[in-house]
């Protein structure tokens with residue numbers, strides 16, 4: 672795990688990939704899922720109170736696919752309603 676501290680000036684933390692060290696983002700406070708542009712790792716980024724945590728997004732492909740499917744199903748239902 673990579674942990675760095677906020678610059679006192681801005682309160683923003685620099686977030687880097689914990690696998691390859693690539694720059695990901697600067698943020699004062701966030702929790703987000705992203706893919707590293709360098710190594711393609713799926714990451715969870717947490718910035719809170721000047722501390723940065725980066726760890727692997729351990730959600731399985733299956734779980735992600737299920738979520739995607741649920742979303743698509745909702746869209747489809749909406750479209751059906753509009754068409755009716």
Ligand SMILES: [Zn+2]
Nearest residue numbers: 688691707710
């Ligand atoms: Zn990386």
